[in-house]
Amino acid sequence: MRLHWEVHGQGTPTVFLLPAWSIIHSRHWKFQVADLARHCRVLVMDGRGNGLSDRPLDPAAYAEDEFAADALAVMDDTETADAALVSLSNGARWALLLAAEHPERVISATFIGPAAPFAPWAPLRSAISAVFDEKFEEYVDWMKFNSHYWLQAHRGFLEFFFGRALPEAHSTKPFEDAVAWGLETTPEVLLATDRGLSMDEVRASELAGRVICPVLVIHGDEDEIVMHPNGAALAELTHGRLLTMEGSGHIPHLRGRDVAIARELRHRVPNLEIEWLAQDPVTRVLQTHGETIHPASRDLASESRHIELESGSHRLHVFEAWRRMDEILFSNFMVFLDAVRERDYDLWIGDEAWEVDHYLHENPELKQAAYVWLTDFVGWLPMPTLGKHDIELTADYNAEMIEHIERYPWLRDRAIFIGRPRDVPPGTFGPNLPEIRKWTQRHYQFTDAYILGLDATARVGRDELRRRFGFREGETICIASVGGSGVGSELLGRLMGAFPAVLRRLPGFRMIAVAGPRIDVSTLPQVDGVEVRGFVPDLDQQLAACDVALVQGGLTTYGFRRSDSGASCRDHRIPGFAAGGVCRCGGWRRSSRGQADCGAALARECADVPDCCGRMGSTQLRAPVDQSEG
The missing domain is CATH 3.40.50.1820 (Alpha/Beta hydrolase fold, catalytic domain)
Structure with a gap:
């Protein structure tokens, strides 16, 4: 046994x-x-x-x-x-x-x-x-x-x-x-x-x-x-x-970065009271963990709904959508301001609360408590295909942010970057502006790890992972996933529609389409042979075990495989956080392709899948895995 x-x-x-x-x-x-x-x-x-x-x-x-x-x-x-x-x-x-x-x-x-x-x-x-x-x-x-x-x-x-x-x-x-x-x-x-x-x-x-x-x-x-x-x-x-x-069922221990913050603060400061000003679905997670939701949360305008309405056919100008969200951002800042005026707080924590950070720097006299800022990306990057105007616009927004920080260095009592310095992309914020990584290192403390809520698994060989997930010998496994939002549902449908064309060119091709938590699987097309799944735990491990992965994440889209190829969709704005794949085997080759020849393009990319990096990094110790594999 x-x-x-x-x-x-x-x-x-x-x-x-x-x-x-x-x-x-x-x-x-x-x-x-x-x-x-x-x-x-x-x-x-x-x-x-x-x-x-x-x-x-x-x-x-x-x-x-x-x-x-x-x-x-x-x-x-x-x-x-x-x-x-x-x-x-x-x-x-x-x-x-x-x-x-x-x-x-x-x-x-x-x-x-x-x-x-x-x-x-x-x-x-x-x-x-x-x-x-x-x-x-x-x-x-x-x-x-x-x-x-x-x-x-x-x-x-x-x-x-x-x-x-x-x-x-x-x-x-x-x-x-x-x-x-x-x-x-x-x-x-x-x-x-x-x-x-x-x-x-x-x-x-x-x-x-x-x-x-x-x-x-x-x-x-x-x-x-x-x-x-x-x-x-x-x-x-x-x-x-x-x-x-009280109020718990049969598996009370199976219940999540926000909750971790609250838990650690309470450990360090006994009798600490924490109130959360947040939106759904974050509030649902917080309530599950017994956190107190500020009643003003119901007055917050939905930013995620705005982004979904701005998207269409998997075309999203993230930067322009952000700019058109100014009314929402201002409204939500005023909700925040009313809340902190009603009661004295000792500490404000802004976890990517961009409206709070921006308008506090615009009106520093409004600061009434210690303030901690957390984020996992800094600045905007232009899309080269959109020309000079796009470069100028993003540089202007970046310059304003830089001026805010340089002018009021005392406003943020702590600025914490969720990740490592290498997660910040190279390059500058724009013409005549600082280098992004060096500037971020001067103005932020780093957690040196990204807070995913996932248990770091031990090293496992790729063959072991494939056996675990039922990936059979001779199959070319393709996983298509569009992340945790509903923005990429049409893209996922198009990838699924390309499956028959790929299968004709590549016998043994198997596609697993992952809808994620916000896409109703019943709204996706029914394509014979495509396996459709909702939420997939340990998706990171399945991506490491597959041969081809087509993924959307970070408001941009990358296709990556076990070689050095990739693809990106047009009109997506890349925030200033390094995009990466499960398997890193060299540089990325980007391309823009029409959907009409999606099947042919995928077939060409998948025709020769080399067996390069198939192992995952992590901590010891697992048994009886062959140590040469992990």
Whole structure:
């Protein structure tokens, strides 16, 4: 049995994040791993049935004792003498086995939404299991927890299950993550995992009574998968502590740069009050994390809606759209000004709040508190094809920004660039203006990393990634993605429309179209052979594993492949942040092509895909990946 594990951080103790039901893999711990690894050693593994571990189909392979034995084997392989266990859902079963039967290996045990069969939950679980193999004309609600439905509607079951597991408002991102992780295994595997479980209420209670380590049970009071009293029963049987999370469901830990700012500020300044003046969808994320949204947020005019209305047929003059947004920007600054006049604040943080920064520099006497400015791009770059006038306009805007900063260097108490100096493009702000990178280095502090909200994965060989994502030998994999906005929907449709022409010229060509979070997949054309997906977790890894990637990002469009070619769409304004690709194998060759010959152009570009850089950078340690591959 091949088992995949990872070790992050160092020191003591070791926190062992156990696998849950094989409907998901270890990525569900992504928010916890990075945070914990700053303080201790973290061990995490993919349980058999999902992720990078093997997927046997024999139900006996998924017995609780097998999972417990896997955990012990991984502890032995990683020289982990003992560990603090953390489990989710079905993981409670193997955590109980480990804590009761191998107490010398367990420092403590934390159970999240424990799905062990104790008295409050066991009867309901038994009732569902009793009709698990019955056929129905229609599958409604929990009738979908059924072997026949799993086989005929795998995605349908995943969407139902995780919809119930994540009842919290605005959980679209964790929901999409979880469904995607579930799609990495098969319904046949899920059937085997369910049939392999044998622990009953008597065994579970007996094991719980033998646990001698400290126990913490965390359970959401809106858990629709395992009822809250089940967690309370486990806490009582183990003489542990019960932590009830109000308003939370079954996976409370799967919930995001703004939230990180708030968390760190509160850590450094006890009793700190933070109010957010922000727009949707940011406010939805903040509310999910319990942040306070200033009531004036409802008065903010939508900047993203303006940008979408300005775009058409994937033609967007970003700079001109920005200039035509002056009314919106001024209006929103006045909303800000009213808000800060109503109450005294100690600190203002402007995360790319361009209107606030601009009008404060225009009216520095309005500053009433310490002010921190964050951004990931500085200045505007002209499009050479638009001529001298475009150069003059962007240079004028850049000159005004430079004059503001030079005239009022005290206004920003801190200016922070989210990234590294090399992320700032070379060149100048315009004729007779400073070099962009040198000027930015003089006036900003750098975070030296971009805040993506993603767990930095360990190095993995390209072959391993292709196997994980189901990219078969002999296929030329093309991923087309248009980023997180709705601006590129027409472009994505055109790329999909080019698929038949490419396939005729390049047998074995496979296209995966990624719509992202704001494009309704039903609005895209239906093209035979093109796989259409909504949100794709770990898209960065899939781009590294594919052969050709056609991507839009940063309000510009690049096509990149595993060689040095690229393409850009006309009339897009490139902000002053370095555009890059997943694979960097040399310089970029830019071109402008009409959509009429899109298929022919793609076929020519894809006809000879060299196998150059196929590896990803990151931190150690993964096993059993060949170190020569990563």
